Amino acid sequence: MSSFWEYANPRRFMRTTDWLLPVVAAAALVVTATGLIWGFFFTPDDFRQGSTVKIIFLHVPSALMAINAWIMMLVASLIWVVRRHHVSALAAKAAAPVGMVMTMIALFTGAVWGQPMWGTWWAWDPRLTSFLILFLFYLGYIALWSAIEDPDTGADLTAVLCLVGTVFALLSRYAAFFWSQGLHQGASLSLAPGTRVDWAYKAPLYVSMTGFALIFVALVLAGTRTEIRARRMQALVARERMT
Amino acid sequence: MIALLTRDLRLAIRAGGGFGLGLAFFLILAVLVPLGVGPEPAVLAAIAPGVLWVGALLACLLSLDRIFALDWEDGSLDLLATAPIPLEGVVSIKALAHWITTGLPLVLAAPLLGVLLNLPGEAFGWLVLSLLLGTPALSVIGTFGAALTVGLKRGGLLLSLLVLPLYIPTLVFGAEVVTRGAAGLPVQTALLLLAGITAGSVAILPFASAAVIRINLR
């Protein structure tokens, strides 16, 4: 247990996640269920938005994780590029589909929320647009991974794409804001006191956000374990061919 | 370096398709759009800047996979990678050759297609200027995409999927310049941002492209 980097050893990672994954998965289930049930059934209706507002407990956490998943992929890619830890590259690979689904959930719940509020399912609002663009970036990243056969080449190429993509995704976001002034309200949550969202909403919302973060961690751990097993199979086949 | 540029240009001229294909595509698109949306001059004038920019972008995309694929197939890329010129220089020259054979003709043809699409008179100058500033970025970004997919089977489709999202900022600012120019609004901010993206891409992306080629060759 001397260094964090020991978990970069696949065997070590598997041994640790053997017990860690069920714990995280169970925690994710409990916390998310608590957050959502609290949010949906034990908060007052908003006086203007009615019960529609409660979709916030799905929308905000998924949007948050959609962005955080990309940031995690970026960090994992950098670790792979700098330190060549295989688990890191595989974790980035495993995070992409999770991030993409989170983006889809955010877009879908946003549409469902937007319909009664703005009277339209979709508007080319900068926030919506930048999420749609983020979705395209996830799509490209996943497609590149799946197109390359050699795992190390795939890890290298996708890492470069992730780096370059991050820059262009930020530029696109800025471009989207430049291009259209939107309907979307500003960030609904802020840490400054006396803000728009009441504590009655904030508390369950924070619980939901924690729950989604735990779901993300659990899914990435599970995905990484799958990738490690697939890699192990490849290594065994290669060894078979050598003897 | 100059030798590489002249070789690529000569190949583009002799093999055909280099100059003509993208341009023909651009023309067809400018004909299809009015056929699709109707001949209403006001409608066409409103969408012309966007259509012309999207058209230029797609026409650029069409020839991207040829940047490295041919050199990869006949082994030239291996030989260029072991040659005394830096790979960063090779990819920059390749991007330049792509711009000369694809981007530049599009810039020159765009005003003619602007007439077809009823682009307002004030916007023509901005259209040419924005394309002139923006298309080099399209070539450089596209070269990066081509480098990423160079060794892959069915790389062409993947290439579009990877490159098009990267084109978004250039498209937004480029079309914005023309739209604002057509409406007589100030264009300076959008123009500067467009130039900034081009300058940044030209300066930095060749390093990424060269790194990616080295990975693909090994």
Added chain:
Amino acid sequence: MEIRVDNLAVARGGVPLLEALSLHLTAGQALILRGPNGSGKTTLLRTLAGLQPPLAGSVDLPPDAIAYAAHADGLKATLSVRENLAFWAAIYGGGDVEGAMARMNLRDLADRAALNLSAGQKRRLGLARLLVTGRPVWMLDEPTVSLDAASVALFADVVRAHLAAGGLALIATHIDLGLPEAQMLDLTPFKARAPAPGQGDGFDEAFL
């Protein structure tokens, strides 16, 4: 001018092919690499040429010394023989194009487009490229494929002249080139063995 390779291991597609390979060549020497298909000749040459990193060991080479020739000749079909050579001469800083064509017996074909050459003629053009590079170390992968007997002899003469001028050559081939002075290296004994489970520091071993 010398090449020193120490305890080299190379891999293709993540699978180790060769290990514990050491060799030393000095000016005027040639080394013929032999071994069955898939024994790692191409991978070894690509590693030495710097196109892929070695798995282990070191390669000691003067910078900018290598002229590499792969299976593919890197010819452009629509360019003429002279244009193809002139391009590579310009890239490598101006070699003698006319001289190279004369040496590889390509004079009569100088203005013919490469797509109209026969396979053997293309190969001769690919080898003429080596002459215009002016590089001292030639790394050749199956240089005599599709050459007739006369052209093989011509090629052997060119290699011999290159060695006499202080050059070096590493040649992977299956046939007898008629270069008795060249050393032979059979790659079979260097075939990489599968590491025991838990052993080895290669990447894939970490997954076992």
